[in-house]
Amino acid sequence: MxxxxxxxxxVSFGVKSARVEVIAAYPITPxxxxxxxxxxxxxDGELKARFIKVESEHSAMAACIGASxxxxxxFTATSSQGLALMHEMLHWATGARVPVVMAxxxxxxxxxxxxxxxxxxxxxxxxxxxxxxxxxxxxEILDTIIQAFKICEKVSLPGMxxxxxxxxxxxxxxxxxxxxxxxxxxxxxxxxxxxxxINDPHTFGGLTGPEYYYELRYKIQKAMVESVDIIKSxxxxxxxxxxxxxxxxxxxxxTGAKQLLVASGAMAETAKDAIDILxxxxxxxxxxxxxxxxxxxxxxxxxxxxKAEVVGVIDRNISLGNEGIFFQEIxxxxxxxxxxxxxxxxxAGLGGRDVLEDEIVxxxxxxxxxxxxxxxxxxxxxI
Amino acid sequence: MKEIIFYGRxxxxxxxxxxxxxxxxxxxxxxVQSFPFFGVERRGAPVTAYTRLSDTKIRKRVxxxxxxxxxxxxxxxxxxxxxxxxxxxxGHIIINTKVPQSNxxxxxxxxxxxxxxxAIASKHKLGSKSAPIANTSLLGAFSKFxxxxxxxxxxxxxxxxxxxxxxxNVKAAKEAYEKAR
Numbered sequence: 001m002x003x004x005x006x007x008x009x010x011v012s013f014g015v016k017s018a019r020v021e022v023i024a025a026y027p028i029t030p031x032x033x034x035x036x037x038x039x040x041x042x043x044d045g046e047l048k049a050r051f052i053k054v055e056s057e058h059s060a061m062a063a064c065i066g067a068s069x070x071x072x073x074x075f076t077a078t079s080s081q082g083l084a085l086m087h088e089m090l091h092w093a094t095g096a097r098v099p100v101v102m103a104x105x106x107x108x109x110x111x112x113x114x115x116x117x118x119x120x121x122x123x124x125x126x127x128x129x130x131x132x133x134x135x136x137x138x139x140e141i142l143d144t145i146i147q148a149f150k151i152c153e154k155v156s157l158p159g160m161x162x163x164x165x166x167x168x169x170x171x172x173x174x175x176x177x178x179x180x181x182x183x184x185x186x187x188x189x190x191x192x193x194x195x196x197x198i199n200d201p202h203t204f205g206g207l208t209g210p211e212y213y214y215e216l217r218y219k220i221q222k223a224m225v226e227s228v229d230i231i232k233s234x235x236x237x238x239x240x241x242x243x244x245x246x247x248x249x250x251x252x253x254x255t256g257a258k259q260l261l262v263a264s265g266a267m268a269e270t271a272k273d274a275i276d277i278l279x280x281x282x283x284x285x286x287x288x289x290x291x292x293x294x295x296x297x298x299x300x301x302x303x304x305x306x307k308a309e310v311v312g313v314i315d316r317n318i319s320l321g322n323e324g325i326f327f328q329e330i331x332x333x334x335x336x337x338x339x340x341x342x343x344x345x346x347x348a349g350l351g352g353r354d355v356l357e358d359e360i361v362x363x364x365x366x367x368x369x370x371x372x373x374x375x376x377x378x379x380x381x382x383i
Numbered sequence: 384m385k386e387i388i389f390y391g392r393x394x395x396x397x398x399x400x401x402x403x404x405x406x407x408x409x410x411x412x413x414x415v416q417s418f419p420f421f422g423v424e425r426r427g428a429p430v431t432a433y434t435r436l437s438d439t440k441i442r443k444r445v446x447x448x449x450x451x452x453x454x455x456x457x458x459x460x461x462x463x464x465x466x467x468x469x470x471x472x473x474g475h476i477i478i479n480t481k482v483p484q485s486n487x488x489x490x491x492x493x494x495x496x497x498x499x500x501x502a503i504a505s506k507h508k509l510g511s512k513s514a515p516i517a518n519t520s521l522l523g524a525f526s527k528f529x530x531x532x533x534x535x536x537x538x539x540x541x542x543x544x545x546x547x548x549x550x551x552n553v554k555a556a557k558e559a560y561e562k563a564r
Contacts, residue, residue, distance in 0.1 A: 002409075004402070004405055004406040004409050004415060004417070115423070116421060137442075164444075165421075166418070166421035167444045170418050170419055170421065171416060171417070171418035171444070172402050172405055172406075172415075172416070172417040172418065173405075173415060173416045173417070173441070174409055174414070174415060266444045267444070269442040269443075269444055270442060270443055270444045270445060272442050273442050273443055352421060354445045354446065355445070356445055357443065357445075
């Protein structure tokens, strides 16, 4: 069934399709209509779930961890400062190996107060051990929410589905919601091997000394590495069901491309229009869209960049004191390669500044010049 | 691709109108996109909403800069907002007002339609007497003036997308469509 819905409501419909059993959320700014719609669905009996209204995002995540530990499928949504407040609990969810799924609507961190799109909030959670998926349109948001539960439950790790404030959250566009019977077959009820059970009491996350903690961390890393193939196989299985295939990266018009742009999120979709403009001018430019940030798709990116001469990475985020975060990660992935492209970083769209297609065209034209040497460029900044 | 900007005030239904138009065009097989100006909305304050309609997939994720159509829900906005900004040369402006189009100086440069959508909204008791909600009536007029959307898809979209006074909104759109010249 196709519906014209906003990114926020798309998340809610994805959660409903996944038959989530517990939703815990804090309903005040920077919260979004994601949980408002879910609370309506629960109140109307359309979604058989427990909606727990809590007093902070920190508690929302704590409630989700508890629910997931009992074997319930759990979900929450947040943004910016709300995600920052959850930080401690994000590490907890990973250590407890609970497959909580969360939607994060990328919003800039204050002050100054700003509710517009920027990825620094979710990328600041890089080292918490959460899988992270960056979506380019509402259809992908719906599809990724459903897939995230399956992937996360297979590897016993939590996952974050990330969308852009406004560019997705408040934009209505057609979304195909797969038939519930198909989703039920794709995503059976969550039934973990170990769970909290009052009739068979165990402790989760108790004190563990140096003799075991180290190996537990190794196991989490191993699960992350294994999730690469699981994301691919789940994406393929989902594709067989819906015709929409997903991997960790997407290559757009990269055949024969000497120059590559790298982007993620909503901006990547605008970048495709820019690539079309450049291709019409006979420029050999392609786009790599990074969908999975954790696990980081090192091998896929290395392969996709193996024939490129120059790469421009566009980041709607910044690690202050260094550079764009995707830029750092990509450079690090390429370091041991024998043949590496020249690589330049572009900071763009912080605080929700629009990144227009002609700016993306200019980035591609700039990096194609042999004289271009600027490691970091602030696109369109009034500086 | 056709790009439409709605100018209204918070509470007049500009954002809903942009969604209803997108949903209606989707029924006609178009690729659609609808979004508000990315900001903080307050009742009475100026609100801008955007709709894109296309025969091919829409990938652009930025506000509309060069619209084909501009729809003004509240004529008082014309004092502060240049609604012709970026409007394509052959672009149209549709204004909810009793004032004839020749009164607007920009009617020399652009095709302007004026239509008293507020009167139709009042008749169907949409909004209050002093502040009628004319969004659906103006969409009916848009359908007639531009032919970009069929009245049947539009009324279907209104019937599905408007939860309050659904019947009245459908009737208002139909009446506006009949009366618009």
